[in-house]
């Protein structure tokens with residue numbers, strides 16, 4: 001028997017409530033009981049929800065398909081090999097850990113300065129080799145690859161630097177630049193950049209060993225320089241510093257591997273170990289942040305509250321003692337630490353990120369320069385002359401002195417040119433298509449890469465000796481490197497060449513909207529470290545290495561010598577001065 005109440009049950013809860021006041025449903029539904037009403041109501045709501053869900057899903061799917069069709073349409077207009085061939089070719093090279101640069105070089109030779117590759121049915125990669133197009137692309141493409149963000153987020157947790165979206169990192173970048181420039185304090189009478197001197201004094205016991213392994217020594221130096229810059233003097237007395245260094249390196253080594261999984265592989269013991277290391281790293285970072293704040297607690301309470309703020313940038317970083325303030329951006333240190341948990345979490349994440357990136361990149365460059373010094377005694381002598389010529393005139397060594405050591409700065413830049421931090425500079429534009437002046441349109445979401453070895457060793461730009469180590473190329477007539485560095489106080493970039501094409505092709509620190517924030521800090525800091533080292537120590541290869549190498553050393557090919565043993569022998573400056581007289 002059909003239920004007499006079926007037709008009388010209101011469609012919606014609102015309808016039922018309205019009808020409860022004496023509407024047309026009023027006589028029938030109370031008679032059927034609340035259960036029938038609720039059952040019917042649940043059925044209809046479920047149906048409605050399923051319909052809404054289905055429509056939303058179809059909408060998302062259609063949008064995805066439309067975006068994919070657009071990607072294929074725009075992508076196929078760019079020059080490049082047929083889809084399937086390219087995809088398998090690049091994948092095979094990557095899987096075999098082969099020469100990606102060599103592979104891209106062949107493609108550029110065939111298809112021109114812009115080459116597109118399909119690395120999957122929904123993934124387009126565009127490689128760019130032309131300096132002017134690169135410059136335009138690096139300014140317009142403001143985002144990083146999502147994988148880049150994943151690597152840092154996995155290792156550091158929540159953070160406001162290094163992540164994919166430019167919008168989210170913009171203000172952090174600005175405050176970090178203010179802070180790092182303050183650390184350098186170029187041109188100030190009382191230069192604040194005493195970090196290197198302090199580092200060398202404190203790590204004396206490391207230096208005085210019989211011999212040093214170049215990689216660990218460079219890493220230790222970079223760790224101390226960046227740590228001291230971020231946390232202040234307290235970093236030197238921190239008993240957990242050695243454990244922290246070891247943890248950072250372990251996390252840095254594994255981060256790319258684990259971030260490459262689309263779904264975190266919780267079932268793998270290696271992954272669980274890695275997560276445990278990241279958690280320990282964060283605990284230690286919080287401990288050193290707390291120590292740094294405690295050391296400056298008087299400051300925190302008195303001055304940090306009164307830091308002038310404007311548009312999210314700390315305007316008075318002199319009153320704010322450590323990098324923590326710069327990173328907090330818009331909050332003074334005191335407020336941020338006392339504030340909601342999330343901001344403390346983010347400060348910690350940013351600092352772990354800076355330590356991971358700053359140490360690995362700077363250590364690479366220091367190691368590279370030291371290796372060249374022991375392989376190339378003439379370079380060492382020339383540098384020593386450059387350093388002594390400036391130091392003889394002044395009592396101590398200030399950052400302004402280093403700015404006058406042009407050959408040294410040129411050596412650091414030339415080493416960075418020949419040894420970029422990675423083979424590919426990577427960008428993307430997540431939301432908008434990129435329309436380049438050459439009337440090429442690169443669809444949103446495409447992976448944009450610059451093969452750094454090809455660009456920085458391009459014979460047509462750098463000359464026939466593009467692959468050779470030749471610091472003098474940075475000392476062309478009319479270019480005063482030191483002046484240029486000093487004149488750019490407050491800005492991030494360093495203009496090295498009058499010739500624009502060369503500037504655009506010097507990219508070890510990237511360029512454009514996401515360029516390295518630590519570029520000037522790294523170049524000047526590393527130059528100062530080498531100046532102090534060469535001034536006080538004789539850098540020599542270990543005798544076993546000299547025998548092994550014999551006379552057949554190719555100073556341009558450092559791959560054969562990834563981690564040489566070196567000896568640092570203290571110079572007898574008094575004796576040297578007497579000999580000179």
Ligand code: HEM
Nearest residue numbers: 162358361362365421508509510511514515516517518522
């Ligand atoms: C020799 C040392 C270094 C090298 C070779 C280096 C290289 C790079 C490169 C290639 C990028 C990406 C740039 C781009 O996509 O255009 C980058 C980003 C960055 N670097 Fe460095 N870096 C060095 C040292 C440092 C130091 C010492 C710091 C700070 C303490 C630092 C802070 C950053 C930050 C915050 C970013 C991210 C910028 C963003 O995502 O917007 N770097 N670096």
